[in-house]
Amino acid sequence: MAMQERIREGAAGAILCDAAVSSQVGDDWFDPAVWRARDALRQQGGGRGGVAVIDTPAGECVLRHYRRGGMVARLMGDRYLWTGADRTRCFAEFRLLVAVAALGLPGPVAVACRYRRHGLFYTADLITRRIPGAWTLAECLGYGRLDGELAGRVGMLVARFHRAGIWHADLNAHNVLVTPEQLYLIDFDRGRRRAPADGWRRSNLRRLRRSLLKLGAAAQGEAVFEAQLWQPLLERYERTLHA
Known part of the structure; x- marks a missing residue:
């Protein structure tokens, strides 16, 4: 069965997620400090993506914060130019992962993503199911x-x-x-x-x-x-x- 997506919009942005977990996913899911306080932050790595392994009600997942690399990172950091919700990095990747799964290809399973508006810019996060033993x-x-x-x-x-x-x-x-x-x-x-x-x-x-x-x-x-x-x-x- 194809995954059904659900979008929940707020004043500062929107969350796109698998409808099966939509009732559970809120802004707190995208904050590593919240998972750490719950003793549910299993691992947190550095690097460009700011990746964390979190133990969620939907199972063990990977939380990744989008961050630029290279020289532009010095100016933009984790901010991206706003050109519409459907063109955000997180919405685009989430939907590509859904397509990958529908094709039967081995990739991460999308759980939820979020963008937050900051004037002309936005920041973004993505949650996928963790691939164990890899x-x-x-x-x-x-x-x-x-x-x-x-x-x-x-x-x-x-x-x-x-x-x-x-x-x-x-x-x-x-x-x-x-x-x-x-x-x-x-x-x-x-x-x-x-x-x-x-x-x-x-x-x-x-x-x-x-x-x-x-x-x-x-x-x-x-x-x-x-x-x-x-x-x-x-x-x-x-x-x-x-x-």
Whole structure:
């Protein structure tokens, strides 16, 4: 059954959520301090997103605050220009995740999101269900667990999304999650559905390759990386894409 969304508007912004949990979700769900006071903040990480793992009445979830990166962060921080509710980063990502789930693709399950208006700008947050027992692909690489078999599974994962026309704006080793059962793509901020085209697909793959190289995947030499990791990834990608 497709998820039904519900929007609750307030004076300062709006909450968009899964109708199944709409009666429970309020502004307090987006405040890590509230979860900490309830002894329900399991983990809080730094980084650009300000990610927290929270134990909610709907189950264990991930709360992410949207924050800019790069040079623009010095000026804008966590503020984005207001151009309408449907164009907010959180509403767009929430709805893309709903589409990902409807396509049967392995991504985070959207629970709720919120934007808050601040004059010409807004801030935003997103809550998704936590994927338990997962390692990032970057962690797998760091602990020597990335081999040709896993690289092939990554290629298959990416191809499934590409075949469905799902473009990930930041395809890197930190946004691939590995569990014993299957692999997932996470963090679809700025992602969108696109018409099939080799250009954006190849650009996505090049971004993933740069991420792996930056994290040291070619420590034994680029030729070894090509033969043992990248070629298995590409071969599985091509087979899956054209299956």
